[in-house]
Structure formats: structure tokens, C-alpha cells
Amino acid sequence: MKLGAAGLRAGAPWLSQKGLLCACWTPEDGRAKPTDGVYGLAAAARRNGVSINAHSPVQSIQRGLHGWVVQAGEPIVALRVVVAAGLGAPALIRPFGLDLEIRPWLIHSALTTPVASGQEMPVTIDLDSGLIIERDQDAALVSILNAELGDRYSVNDMLEDFANSASVRAPVFGDALIRSTYSAYADLTGDGLPYVGQVEPDLWVVAGFDGHGTMQGPPIAQLTAQLIAGAPDPTIGIAAFDPHRTITTSKEWMSATRK
Numbered sequence: 001m002k003l004g005a006a007g008l009r010a011g012a013p014w015l016s017q018k019g020l021l022c023a024c025w026t027p028e029d030g031r032a033k034p035t036d037g038v039y040g041l042a043a044a045a046r047r048n049g050v051s052i053n054a055h056s057p058v059q060s061i062q063r064g065l066h067g068w069v070v071q072a073g074e075p076i077v078a079l080r081v082v083v084a085a086g087l088g089a090p091a092l093i094r095p096f097g098l099d100l101e102i103r104p105w106l107i108h109s110a111l112t113t114p115v116a117s118g119q120e121m122p123v124t125i126d127l128d129s130g131l132i133i134e135r136d137q138d139a140a141l142v143s144i145l146n147a148e149l150g151d152r153y154s155v156n157d158m159l160e161d162f163a164n165s166a167s168v169r170a171p172v173f174g175d176a177l178i179r180s181t182y183s184a185y186a187d188l189t190g191d192g193l194p195y196v197g198q199v200e201p202d203l204w205v206v207a208g209f210d211g212h213g214t215m216q217g218p219p220i221a222q223l224t225a226q227l228i229a230g231a232p233d234p235t236i237g238i239a240a241f242d243p244h245r246t247i248t249t250s251k252e253w254m255s256a257t258r259k
Helices: 004-012 033-048 086-095 156-171 170-175 213-228
Strands: 002-006 022-026 060-064 069-070 074-078 082-084 101-110 131-136 139-144 178-189 194-201 202-208
Touching: 002 004, 033 074, 060 086, 082 086, 086 101, 086 178, 086 194, 086 202, 101 156, 131 156, 139 156, 156 170, 156 178, 194 213
Parallel strands: 082 202
Antiparallel strands: 002 022, 060 069, 069 074, 101 139, 101 178, 131 139, 194 202
8 A cells, every 4th residue: 555654654663654755655565573473384384294203304305206305303304395595595405506695695784662652653764774673562673684785794793783773764763772682594596586496307496585485385385286286377477486586686676775
């Protein structure tokens, strides 16, 4: 839903309209915490007969006499294999002559003290600055998304950039303190699009979601399952995600839209 600057008051009354022309608001979006989402998916998978072997890192994938042999502690023989290993995917796929351009992107986040009590706080992203804010109980989880600086971008850099951006876009955060910080890596591709497709017969890859796995993972998993079953969705093409594609320019919005 496209809104004029004034319309933002309905969904984010704490947000400053200064310098804004318009915004995109999707009020029906869902929200899931990483741990809750993973446990929910794992529980649903087990109910459907999936066996999950935790603490069994995959060392290699090789073609065997009766299918693929996955070395993960004890060998596992499978007719089909899907590599959904994030940052670990390139090493597993490289022996098949394919170099996936997936690099680690360190994202720093901070949890504030209580702020904007009683006000709606949907996940909010300012494309110009990379500012991102979302509600966490009575506080907020905040960050600056910058895919260009890599590990040179420290927690203190992020907090300084957040303070500068928030002073313009969300002045209410001037009254909030930082309670804690944490950092985690996302798997960033060269053009901002994931790798989804067949590497060799019965060997597939699904990796490189640039931090968007919660949104993109479930529908792409369904599309991949349909492809593997030989019944692709005729209304959706995934040629742009071809793992054999040549990357020339970045489509990553967190880099491409920054001034």
C-alpha cells in the first residue's frame, strides 16, 4: 500500500515526516522471532516425518553408486540433495565446478530501553540511511543496514549512524538508551538475489538470502519442491535465481539505494 508522507501517522505516529515523499506500508505482514520461527518449522517438519540430525555438520557431498553420499558424521545416502547451508553452501558446491558468490555480511543490532509507549511500531526501514526499527515488547530493536562496509563497520559505527539518522527520522529515540547489542552474519550474494536451482541432476542449492530468509524462504522452498517433483508453478519463473548465472551488477537494495 502506497502512502503519502502524512499517511504514515496511522501506522507509525513516532516517525518524522521531514523530507519524506511517500512510503510503502503492508499492514498485513506477519512477524516471527528467529528462534520461534526455526522451532516452529522444525516441529512442523517432524510432524510430517522429517528426521533432523542436529550437531552433524556436512563435510562433503559425493556421487555414489546408489545416489548421493552426504558425509555428516556417518554417511547418508540420498536420491536427491538440497544444499541450504547459507554461508557454508559455496564450499559444498565448489567441488562440482560452480563458485557461488556468497560472502558474510555482519549486521549489528541494538535493543533499546522502553520507547514510544503505547504507539504502533511496525518494522520500519528508511531506504536512504538504512535505518531499521522494529518493536520488541515495550522497547525497540534497531540497526543500520549497510552492505558495503563489511567487517570494518563496527557496533559503535552502527550506533553513531543510528543516532544521526534517528535524530531526523525518529526523534523519539533521543530519549531511549541502549540496553544491549548483538551481531550476526547474513549470507550476501553479489547481486542481492538468492541462488535457487539445480547444480547437477538431483543436486539442488537454495542459499544466499541476504537476510531476507524469513520472507523468501518458505515460498522458495515450495517452488523448489515443485521443481524437484517435476511440477513447476507455471505462473512463477525463477530464472533470475539460476545458480549458474553470471553476476555483473548489484540489485541489493541496501546498497543500490544508498546515496
